[in-house]
Amino acid sequence: MVEHMARPATALRGHILESALRLFAANGFRGTSLQDIASDAGCSKASLLYHFANKDALLVELLTPTAEEITALLARLDALEGPELVEAAVTGYVDTALRFRRQMRLLFAEIERASNKEVLGVPDLLQSLTGRSPDPRARVAAWMAIGALFITTAGNDDVPDEVLRTELILGMRRLLQHTPT
Amino acid sequence: MVEHMARPATALRGHILESALRLFAANGFRGTSLQDIASDAGCSKASLLYHFANKDALLVELLTPTAEEITALLARLDALEGPELVEAAVTGYVDTALRFRRQMRLLFAEIERASNKEVLGVPDLLQSLTGRSPDPRARVAAWMAIGALFITTAGNDDVPDEVLRTELILGMRRLLQHTPT
DNA sequence: ACCATAACTGTCCGATCGGTCAGCTCTGAC
DNA sequence: GTCAGAGCTGACCGATCGGACAGTTATGGT
Structure with a gap:
């Protein structure tokens, strides 16, 4: 048996x-x-x-591990707030993206299909990157950070992961640091 | 007649x-x-x-004005160098992207097709944003800036153009400012 | 030896794709 | 009046898509 x-x-x-x-x-x-x-x-x-079973099942199975990792990341971020939240969100998302580079490229290309929303918890991710700030300018900066991460991990196959990781984290920090009004 | x-x-x-x-x-x-x-x-x-004539002709006619504007921008940037080059590249590309938001969204979704290269002079654009620096870290930062611009202009239809423009320029400047090693 | 089942394939199907073509209607020049 | 051509359309075409299905082969349990 x-x-x-x-x-x-x-x-x-x-x-x-x-x-x-x-x-x-x-x-x-x-x-x-x-x-x-x-x-x-x-x-x-x-x-x-x-x-x-069909073509969609293939896609789902390819993306499930990535989705689960992001879900776990979001759960971890849930307990944080303030600068620690933003820092953890940056490093956590960069690491996940680098671990699933080809999946990122695939997701990135198919974002359009779901009208840019509700894809892999993007809204929650936005909130984490803004430190849960409602400021529209902070939201724009968070969008920029997401876009930067997506495009950079999708391409740049020649750049070593470590360099990419360092530069991505630095860049996203710079992007998200608020200049007081 | x-x-x-x-x-x-x-x-x-x-x-x-x-x-x-x-x-x-x-x-x-x-x-x-x-x-x-x-x-x-x-x-x-x-x-x-x-x-x-065919489906491709439709796409070409939709993208031609955008392509021409970017070509003109690149020609303008050709005469500049150093910080002025980067600043002009940032503002010029942000303005063009905001003027052709839906075309950006379309381009952005189809980048994959041309294997991420040679699309609307992206290589030249990268060079402008790095101030023609060969440093791979500068190239990564430039990639991040392009991705940030693409994703932000493609979505965020609710944010007014002026706010978007200001925040985009600020963010891209922050992304591209080099911290000395 | 037998057989149930996993693994795999050739063939077919309806739907939809981009694109062609003959022909229709309407309008302005003469 | 008539006629050429611009504007437009229904019908059709071959190719390709995702998927269904019956059938074949290999294998391990009894």
């Missing part, structure tokens, strides 16, 4: 996920067909649809 | 362009079908293809 396994234990399944992530990140979700992924993974389209 | 007219003088043509820009900005180029545009503009798909 085998243990219950929610997922088939095939190497192919992992290859499909890897191919899908690379192609989605390179050409976008809409710009990648199931046939493209299957060919890249070296199997038939039917085989792909044996392992994954 | 009528004067030579390169473009048919129809109100419908303008409506199609307007519908296309709005739908492209909202759902992306790939995510918008010719039928969608035609329905929105209140005509048939065949009529749309009477005014525009």
Whole structure:
């Protein structure tokens, strides 16, 4: 009697996920067909649809770990406030983004689809970066910080992660430091 | 004998362009079908293809003015150097982005297609924002500034342009000011 | 030896895509 | 009046999309 396994234990399944992530990140979700992924993974389209119910399920499985990490980050930030909140939000989000660079690129390209809102807790993230300030100028700065992080992690594959991390944190701090009115 | 007219003088043509820009900005180029545009503009798909050779021609005509303005900006920046170059690049690019907000949103969503490079002179723009510095950290900061500008202008429809402009320029300055090693 | 099931595939399907084309209507020049 | 051409359309086309399904092969438990 085998243990219950929610997922088939095939190497192919992992290859499909890897191919899908690379192609989605390179050409976008809409710009990648199931046939493209299957060919890249070296199997038939039917085989792909044996392992994954449909194209959306593939996307969901690729993004779930990232979403969970961001959810955990938001939960951690919930207990903080003031400058510590902003600092923790900056470092936490930078680290997460660097750990899931290709997923970031994919998310970033598909933001439009969900009308720019409600994607992976972006509203909560905005609040953290502003230190929960209602000032519209602080919100604009927080938006800038998010955009800076997204674009920078999506490209710049040549820059080492450590340099990127240092510069991103520095930049976002500079972006979010308030000049008193 | 009528004067030579390169473009048919129809109100419908303008409506199609307007519908296309709005739908492209909202759902992306790939995510918008010719039928969608035609329905929105209140005509048939065949009529749309009477005014525009194909879907790409529609995109080109929508982006040409923006591209021309950026080209002109880059030409202006070519004569400058040092802090004046960076300052002029910041204000110039912010103003252009604010003047073509929906086009920015469209461009921003389609960046992936051209593999993040060669889009509307982004390389030259990067050089301007770094003050033509080869320092990789300066390049990262410039990338952050571009991302901040793109995302902020693409969303934030509720924030007045003046507030957005002020905050964008301030933020980009803060991002690009070098802290000596 | 037998068989249930996991793993996989070839083939087909309806929908939708961008684009073509013959033909319709209307209007202004002569 | 008539006629050329601008403006516009319905019908159609091949390609490609995501997905369904029956069927084949391999494998491990009994």
